[in-house]
Amino acid sequence: MRTLLKDTGSIFIHCDKSGEHIVRAILDQVFGASNFQSEIIWTYKRWSNSKKGLLPSHQNIYFYSKSKNFKFNTIFTSYSETTNIDQILQRRTRDEHNKSVYDKDSSGNIKNGDKKKGVPLSDVWDIPYLNPKAKERVGYPTQKPILLLERILKLVTNEGDLVLDPFCGSGTTCVSAKLLNRNYIGIDKSSEAVELTHERLVNPIKTESNLLKKGRDSYVNVDKDALSYLNGIEYNPVQRNKGIDAILLEQYENSPILVRVQKDGEPLDQAASLLAKAMKIKKSKKSILIQRAIENNLFENMIDFKGMKIVLSPALQISHLIKKS
Numbered sequence: 001m002r003t004l005l006k007d008t009g010s011i012f013i014h015c016d017k018s019g020e021h022i023v024r025a026i027l028d029q030v031f032g033a034s035n036f037q038s039e040i041i042w043t044y045k046r047w048s049n050s051k052k053g054l055l056p057s058h059q060n061i062y063f064y065s066k067s068k069n070f071k072f073n074t075i076f077t078s079y080s081e082t083t084n085i086d087q088i089l090q091r092r093t094r095d096e097h098n099k100s101v102y103d104k105d106s107s108g109n110i111k112n113g114d115k116k117k118g119v120p121l122s123d124v125w126d127i128p129y130l131n132p133k134a135k136e137r138v139g140y141p142t143q144k145p146i147l148l149l150e151r152i153l154k155l156v157t158n159e160g161d162l163v164l165d166p167f168c169g170s171g172t173t174c175v176s177a178k179l180l181n182r183n184y185i186g187i188d189k190s191s192e193a194v195e196l197t198h199e200r201l202v203n204p205i206k207t208e209s210n211l212l213k214k215g216r217d218s219y220v221n222v223d224k225d226a227l228s229y230l231n232g233i234e235y236n237p238v239q240r241n242k243g244i245d246a247i248l249l250e251q252y253e254n255s256p257i258l259v260r261v262q263k264d265g266e267p268l269d270q271a272a273s274l275l276a277k278a279m280k281i282k283k284s285k286k287s288i289l290i291q292r293a294i295e296n297n298l299f300e301n302m303i304d305f306k307g308m309k310i311v312l313s314p315a316l317q318i319s320h321l322i323k324k325s
Helices: 020-031 087-088 147-157 172-178 191-202 210-214 224-228 268-282 316-325
Strands: 010-014 036-043 057-063 092-094 101-103 124-126 163-167 181-188 235-237 248-252 255-261 286-291 310-313
Touching: 010 020, 087 163, 092 235, 147 172, 163 172, 172 181, 172 191, 181 224, 224 235, 224 255, 255 268, 268 286, 268 310, 310 316
Parallel strands: 036 124, 163 181, 255 286, 286 310
Antiparallel strands: 010 057, 036 057, 092 101, 235 248, 248 255
């Protein structure tokens, strides 16, 4: 591929962990170590069968250029949540000890910084792995998400440039190039892969990532007040579920034990119904509903869902003890 690249061109190589160290050595030999630009770490959250060792949750992509004159478009990302606003607004410089300090004018006033676009893209990319149910999936074993290939193409190409993928597989590179108005060539020895690529080019489907748009923090909506009732118990908090707040690590008859805490202003029978529905869906044989409010309800004691145990919160238990005293 080196002989086919323009002087302004770049190459991105991906290989699994069994051969990436060999690939890196070959790339150094072919392109020259001085033309190594980055080792991109593509990281993601992914379920996997537990086994001895660390769960693999990243892949390596090697970025080499043909020459020092390679095309590169800086991509900016958002500032960290911990970034002080002064760091964005005010200019920085180095003092005589090479320490970063705010730049000041002759009157001692801090100088305003230039226009800030954000933080330049790093070499660690948090891009979700394709969901097994994603419409973009075509069943090809090594299929990459379009979002990953688009980022690569945006970095080193412009509209109208020519992109080559000599092992195009499911055609993700070609589809990404088409969506970004780049020209493209895809090659594969498999006639099935070429046919699949043609089909995707006719009807390109791209899975958008809410995770990238909103950030991981937007998915964190556990009820921290509810989970405080489970201090001292081993559990997994549950996100985005109306019926469950947590699942205990302990199981009952090989089924999950679900926990729900009654919410403020929520009738107990409503909380129980939501938990019962979750039990049915999750095939749970035992659940725990923590009651937080005293209800003068004639039918309160008639709540009886199979496998569900209603327990009083510590506050209610104390309240009952005081009344008995």
